[in-house]
Amino acid sequence: MSMPLPIGQAARLGAYVVGKHLRGVKRYPLVLMLEPLLRCNLACKGCGKIDYPDEILNQRLSYEQCMEAIDECGAPAVSIAGGEPLLHRDMPKIVQGYIAKKKFVILCTNALLLKKKIDDYKPSPFFTWSIHLDGDQVMHDKAVCQDGVFEVARDAILLAKSKGFRTQINCTVFDGADPVRLAAFFDEMKAIGLDGITISPGYAYERAPDQQHFLNREKTRQLFRDVFKQGKGGKSWTFTNSPLFLDFLAGNQTYECTPWSMPLRTVFGWQKPCYLLGEGYAKTFKEMMEETDWDDYGVGKYEKCADCMVHCGFEGTATADSIRHPLKVMKAFMKGVRTDGPMAPDIDLSKQRPARETFSTHVERELAAIRQSNPAARKHIAGSK
Numbered sequence: 001m002s003m004p005l006p007i008g009q010a011a012r013l014g015a016y017v018v019g020k021h022l023r024g025v026k027r028y029p030l031v032l033m034l035e036p037l038l039r040c041n042l043a044c045k046g047c048g049k050i051d052y053p054d055e056i057l058n059q060r061l062s063y064e065q066c067m068e069a070i071d072e073c074g075a076p077a078v079s080i081a082g083g084e085p086l087l088h089r090d091m092p093k094i095v096q097g098y099i100a101k102k103k104f105v106i107l108c109t110n111a112l113l114l115k116k117k118i119d120d121y122k123p124s125p126f127f128t129w130s131i132h133l134d135g136d137q138v139m140h141d142k143a144v145c146q147d148g149v150f151e152v153a154r155d156a157i158l159l160a161k162s163k164g165f166r167t168q169i170n171c172t173v174f175d176g177a178d179p180v181r182l183a184a185f186f187d188e189m190k191a192i193g194l195d196g197i198t199i200s201p202g203y204a205y206e207r208a209p210d211q212q213h214f215l216n217r218e219k220t221r222q223l224f225r226d227v228f229k230q231g232k233g234g235k236s237w238t239f240t241n242s243p244l245f246l247d248f249l250a251g252n253q254t255y256e257c258t259p260w261s262m263p264l265r266t267v268f269g270w271q272k273p274c275y276l277l278g279e280g281y282a283k284t285f286k287e288m289m290e291e292t293d294w295d296d297y298g299v300g301k302y303e304k305c306a307d308c309m310v311h312c313g314f315e316g317t318a319t320a321d322s323i324r325h326p327l328k329v330m331k332a333f334m335k336g337v338r339t340d341g342p343m344a345p346d347i348d349l350s351k352q353r354p355a356r357e358t359f360s361t362h363v364e365r366e367l368a369a370i371r372q373s374n375p376a377a378r379k380h381i382a383g384s385k
């Protein structure tokens with residue numbers, strides 16, 4: 001484990017968090033999760049984004065909407081995903097707009113278009129490529145349901161590094177992953193000069209069709225212990241996750257989620273309550289923060305949350321804990337993650353409220369709005385009946 005960010009950036013983010021903490025602000029965003037489009041050029045199993053009707057997949061957040069989103073929430077960083085962000089025509093302008101506002105930009109891509117588009121971007125201390133890579137060649141090509149994608153992604157990393165870009169990967173760890181193999185993959189990434197790895201366990205969020213491959217909490221904690229054990233408690237590799245989040249993944253911390261720390265703005269609006277569960281959408285960030293019943297959500301409170309340990313729910317919790325307990329974080333940082341001994345008690349699930357039915361009204365509402373504002377689309381639909 002080492003610092004996920006160069007010291008200047010870490011200091012800037014640290015000052016933001018400490019400032020909020022000192023002012024007693026209870027809920028604040030760390031990273032804006034932006035999905036400016038849902039269209040993708042891959043069709044991974046387990047992806048809950050790409051099975052919307054075409055009219056929704058054709059929607060884009062405009063440059064102006066993307067800038068508004070960060071101005072509204074005030075987060076110091078933005079993670080741009082989708083769908084595939086490189087399919088958005090205005091993406092270079094959007095990235096540049098954020099950098100001009102001194103926001104840290106993480107551009108998440110499956111890398112298929114990176115070679116073609118890379119010269120539309122310039123290296124900057126505020127800009128990072130984050131390549132989607134879920135393991136070695138066999139693991140990744142299987143996860144994305146297409147042969148050859150791993151090779152393209154690895155070449156893209158080498159290209160981005162050779163042009164001076166900060167480059168990391170985001171790696172979702174799925175049920176049944178082999179710890180030894182995953183460790184060998186992390187070693188390989190280290191050897192090609194990658195700047196960092198963001199890990200998160202796979203999780204059966206509501207729209208994912210392939211439920212059985214996602215991890216439950218118990219298996220997750222053991223799997224991460226087994227992985228970190230292969231690399232000196234994780235110290236062998238550079239993770240962009242905070243040390244206490246890794247400690248949480250390995251079952252050494254009892255945390256409740258703080259999903260407002262990574263709020264999601266999509267083509268539907270601001271998603272309530274979190275990146276993973278879409279149980280409603282708000283027009284503004286303020287409305288989302290004020291109208292979400294936060295006490296109704298989280299592990300032990302809601303059935304749909306039972307297995308969740310994902311980074312967009314718990315990284316903020318780990319960060320807040322780091323501010324409160326700097327010694328604990330130093331220990332995790334210096335010694336690595338503890339991979340044996342008893343695990344921290346997990347949250348009681350016996351009183352959680354049952355899952356509510358899937359909400360899809362936002363899709364119908366969005367479709368109606370698209371048809372209203374676009375007579376051509378209306379005619380096309382009328383004609384296709």
Ligand code: SF4
Nearest residue numbers: 040042043044047083
């Ligand atoms: S690359 Fe990402 S958005 Fe595209 S299909 Fe795969 S998981 Fe979904």
Ligand code: SF4
Nearest residue numbers: 257274297305308313
């Ligand atoms: S536990 Fe928190 S982050 Fe996870 S799905 Fe529930 S509300 Fe979202």
